[in-house]
Amino acid sequence: xxxxxxxxxxxxxxxxxxxxxxxxxxxxxxxxxxxxxxxxxxxxxxxxxxxxxxxxxxxxxxxxxxxxxxxxxxxxxxxxxxxxxxxxxxxxxxxxxxxxxxxxxxxxxxxxxxxxxxxxxxxxxxxxxxxxxxxxxxxxxxxxxxxxxxxxxxxxxxxxxxxxxxxxxxxxxxxxxxxxxxxxxxxxxxxxxxxxxxxxxxxxxxxxxxxxxxxxxxxxxxxxxxxxxxxxxxxxxxxxxxxxxxxxxxxxxxxxxxxxxxxxxxxxxxxxxxxxxxxxxxxxxxxxxxxxxxxxxxxxxxxxxxxxxxxxxxxxxxxxxxxxxxxxxx
Amino acid sequence: xxxxxxxxxxxxxxxxxxxxxxxxxxxxxxxxxxxxxxxxxxxxxxxxxxxxxxxxxxxxxxxxxxxxxxxxxxxxxxxxxxxxxxxxxxxxxxxxxxxxxxxxxxxxxxxxxxxxxxxxxxxxxxxxxxxxxxxxxxxxxxxxxxxxxxxxxxxxxxxxxxxxxxxxxxxxxxxxxxxxxxxxxxxxxxxxxxxxxxxxxxxxxxxxxxxxxxxxxxxxxxxxxxxxxxxxxxxxxxxxxxxxxxxxxxxxxxxxxxxxxxxxxxxxxxxxxxxxxxxxxxxxxxxxxxxxxxxxxxxxxxxxxxxxxxxxxxxxxxxxxxxxxxxxxxxxxxxxxxxxxxxxxxxxxxxxxxxxxxxxxxxxxxxxxxxxxxxxxxxxxxxxxxxxxxxxxxxxxxxxxxxxxxxxxxxxxxxxxxxxxxxxxxxxxxxxxxxxxxxxxxxxxxxxxxxxxxxxxxxxxxxxxxxxxxxxxxxxxxxxxxxxxxxxxxxxxxxxxxxxxxxxxxxxxxxxxxxxxxxx
Numbered sequence: 017x018x019x020x021x022x023x024x025x026x027x028x029x030x031x032x033x034x035x036x037x038x039x040x041x042x043x044x045x046x047x048x049x050x051x052x053x054x055x056x057x058x059x060x061x062x063x064x065x066x067x068x069x070x071x072x073x074x075x076x077x078x079x080x081x082x083x084x085x086x087x088x089x090x091x092x093x094x095x096x097x098x099x100x101x102x103x104x105x106x107x108x109x110x111x112x113x114x115x116x117x118x119x120x121x122x123x124x125x126x127x128x129x130x131x132x133x134x135x136x137x138x139x140x141x142x143x144x145x146x147x148x149x150x151x152x153x154x155x156x157x158x159x160x161x162x163x164x165x166x167x168x169x170x171x172x173x174x175x176x177x178x179x180x181x182x183x184x185x186x187x188x189x190x191x192x193x194x195x196x197x198x199x200x201x202x203x204x205x206x207x208x209x210x211x212x213x214x215x216x217x218x219x220x221x222x223x224x225x226x227x228x229x230x231x232x233x234x235x236x237x238x239x240x241x242x243x244x245x246x247x248x249x250x251x252x253x254x255x256x257x258x259x260x261x262x263x264x265x266x267x268x269x270x271x272x273x274x275x276x277x278x279x280x281x282x283x284x285x286x287x288x289x290x291x292x293x294x295x296x297x298x299x300x301x302x303x304x305x306x307x308x309x310x311x312x313x314x315x316x317x318x319x320x321x322x323x324x325x326x327x328x329x330x331x332x333x334x335x336x337x338x339x340x341x342x343x344x345x346x
Numbered sequence: 347x348x349x350x351x352x353x354x355x356x357x358x359x360x361x362x363x364x365x366x367x368x369x370x371x372x373x374x375x376x377x378x379x380x381x382x383x384x385x386x387x388x389x390x391x392x393x394x395x396x397x398x399x400x401x402x403x404x405x406x407x408x409x410x411x412x413x414x415x416x417x418x419x420x421x422x423x424x425x426x427x428x429x430x431x432x433x434x435x436x437x438x439x440x441x442x443x444x445x446x447x448x449x450x451x452x453x454x455x456x457x458x459x460x461x462x463x464x465x466x467x468x469x470x471x472x473x474x475x476x477x478x479x480x481x482x483x484x485x486x487x488x489x490x491x492x493x494x495x496x497x498x499x500x501x502x503x504x505x506x507x508x509x510x511x512x513x514x515x516x517x518x519x520x521x522x523x524x525x526x527x528x529x530x531x532x533x534x535x536x537x538x539x540x541x542x543x544x545x546x547x548x549x550x551x552x553x554x555x556x557x558x559x560x561x562x563x564x565x566x567x568x569x570x571x572x573x574x575x576x577x578x579x580x581x582x583x584x585x586x587x588x589x590x591x592x593x594x595x596x597x598x599x600x601x602x603x604x605x606x607x608x609x610x611x612x613x614x615x616x617x618x619x620x621x622x623x624x625x626x627x628x629x630x631x632x633x634x635x636x637x638x639x640x641x642x643x644x645x646x647x648x649x650x651x652x653x654x655x656x657x658x659x660x661x662x663x664x665x666x667x668x669x670x671x672x673x674x675x676x677x678x679x680x681x682x683x684x685x686x687x688x689x690x691x692x693x694x695x696x697x698x699x700x701x702x703x704x705x706x707x708x709x710x711x712x713x714x715x716x717x718x719x720x721x722x723x724x725x726x727x728x729x730x731x732x733x734x735x736x737x738x739x740x741x742x743x744x745x746x747x748x749x750x751x752x753x754x755x756x757x758x759x760x761x762x763x764x765x766x767x768x769x770x771x772x773x774x775x776x777x778x779x780x781x782x783x784x785x786x787x788x789x790x791x792x793x794x795x796x797x798x799x800x801x802x803x804x805x806x807x808x809x810x811x812x813x814x815x816x817x818x819x820x821x822x823x824x825x826x827x828x829x830x831x832x833x834x835x836x837x838x839x840x841x842x843x844x845x846x847x848x849x850x851x852x853x854x855x856x857x858x859x860x861x862x863x864x865x866x
Binding site (some may be wrong): 049054075085086089091105169175176177182208209212214216218223224238239242340344 | 481556561666
């Protein structure tokens with residue numbers, strides 16, 4: 017058994033070396049979901065390799081923690097799939113280089129002028145429910161707070177282990193400010209449980225255990241397009257919904273800076289942007305509305321977008337987490 | 347005395363190496379993380395709350411699991427019925443389930459829309475809730491009752507049949523049997539079972555979070571995750587990991603003090619058929635039947651629920667599942683081999699050397715997040731860590747199974763040594779010959795059981811693959827998680843069923859192989 021594994025290792029080493037002789041390798045660190053065959057990774061790899069005469073290699077995992085561990089010895093040329101919850105920390109390392117892209121004509125509800133972190137897609141947080149099962153969904157965030165404790169049971173993600181969960185903290189903080197802890201005290205009885213990540217929470221929702229789940233306004237698009245099921249809908253709140261972009265950035269230490277820049281150009285190209293909607297079930301960062309798949313064009317969208325920005329979010333997340341923990345301990 | 351001295355000098359090198367390897371894997375990685383962080387960071391008040399919650403839920407889970415396991419194990423020991431062997435194997439299934447699969451099975455039974463509440467509703471009984479501390483404990487009992495039952499059942503089997511016959515001849519009633527045979531056996535087996543379960547629950551993460559109902563159910567392992575992911579504070583993560591190791595070592599020492607060696611002496615290996623006089627009685631038959639029935643329903647219903655959801659999706663599994671399945675199977679078998687190569691020499695020494703026992707238990711105390719990160723830091727200057735993804739998964743999976751294998755082997759090794767040491771010494775049987783002729787045949791059953799556990803563990807573990815994966819190399823649990831992360835919940839349920847079938851098949855095959863290899 018051991019020799020087999022060593023043999024496999026040796027073979028893959030030879031294969032890598034053979035590839036390295038031919039073409040430069042662009043190493044892209046990405047989250048796990050990104051590189052699975054239903055994620056956008058494989059299509060991106062194919063699309064970019066067709067234009068760059070290079071070998072694009074994804075390395076999947078917890079992107080920023082790994083780069084922080086590796087420091088300036090990181091082998092990443094590009095980090096993709098970062099969220100705004102970590103950009104302050106990422107920026108402070110000084111490991112990232114400017115993206116040099118024009119962000120004035122992005123198709124996002126939020127104006128973007130960050131010189132380092134470039135958004136490639138976005139969505140907004142929302143509570144998703146099944147309209148055939150839940151007859152009295154909340155019409156507003158306030159409605160959700162004021163509903164009787166047994167009106168519905170919601171599953172949310174833990175802000176300490178999930179990006180969605182952390183964004184929810186900021187959403188509540190943005191709407192309720194100093195009264196956020198009070199708001200959480202009212203939400204807490206309706207929270208069935210708190211899961212480590214999005215997958216567990218969404219699984220509990222689709223299994224019918226929970227009436228509502230914290231997800232994204234774009235989640236129903238998956239059910240409509242892939243399952244022809246239009247029963248899953250996002251509750252739209254007049255208070256506004258929290259904006260969550262996904263970001264890409266190049267590393268200062270990249271050995272192929274030109275190739276890295278070329279990749280960032282590719283990120284904003286129609287080719288890349290065109291595959292985001294159905295590969296990542298979110299809105300592309302730069303694609304005119306009329307070029308989106310029909311289902312995305314018809315998704316019910318909030319009138320108002322909330323977004324705190326990186327500095328504010330970094331300042332609030334510690335205190336917001338403490339409020340959240342206190343509210344759930346009552 | 348002379349033989350004692352001889353043994354001290356002859357601590358096998360292999361055991362020393364195995365112990366050192368485990369220490370390096372657990373403590374070395376912890377040291378690497380601490381070093382990288384530039385030292386340990388102080389704990390916060392919320393960390394102390396996490397430590398308190400972790401301790402009491404682990405203690406409660408272990409206590410309840412052990413208490414419930416005693417009647418079940420006794421019933422399985424006393425009764426003979428068709429399908430008994432299969433039932434014993436099946437009852438072991440929850441222990442080897444991947445956490446997330448088991449949690450979904452439990453929710454299908456005990457959840458808001460679950461079978462139990464559906465059954466209670468017509469009687470106007472208020473729905474029960476699986477969310478909160480009680481949910482964490484139900485899940486931990488679900489996971490660990492089978493382990494406790496198996497360990498205690500092994501204890502019962504280890505009482506020579508002659509003892510029961512003697513008891514019957516002497517006209518013992520149930521009380522005397524309990525006092526002279528069962529209680530001493532339990533005193534030698536229970537502390538180990540309690541300890542093993544306590545340690546499993548100590549490092550629980552996904553169960554506590556998913557069923558805990560909120561931040562009140564924060565365990566130390568989650569606090570470690572938070573320190574890494576939320577605060578990027580590796581110093582605090584290392585401090586918490588150190589606390590976890592310390593708690594485990596204290597628990598280990600307490601359990602060692604509470605354990606009495608069993609001293610029944612060697613029997614003639616007669617098949618232990620239950621003796622009517624000792625185990626008859628309509629009330630005892632009824633009690634045993636009830637214990638077996640309840641345990642079977644509690645343990646098998648959630649698994650049935652996972653199948654009910656997943657089997658229809660088996661046919662629609664995407665092609666990438668198959669290479670991932672093959673990878674998982676290869677890793678599982680290789681990791682089983684490594685587990686036994688580490689656990690057997692350590693267990694043989696551990697009955698006489700406390701250090702070997704502590705070394706064998708070390709992996710259980712480790713935070714897999716700290717272990718993976720530390721290994722990453724150590725490997726990084728020399729190789730690209732993603733090239734090490736599969737060997738690392740193999741090694742950590744093997745290490746995580748060593749404590750169980752050692753725990754399962756030790757009581758039997760103690761008996762073996764008490765019964766045969768003198769005979770073997772007088773025959774000059776030692777070294778490889780002793781291993782081949784005496785040790786391995788007499789340990790075939792616990793070895794098979796350990797191998798089954800190790801393989802199943804490895805199949806279900808998500809663990810460090812997420813730290814080392816390059817995205818293309820997948821194990822079956824990782825593929826399952828990727829399916830869930832891409833909205834493909836039905837296919838994920840199918841993958842869960844596949845994982846369940848393969849895991850159980852591996853466990854069953856290795857466990858059975860142990861039974862067949864046993865000369866008795």
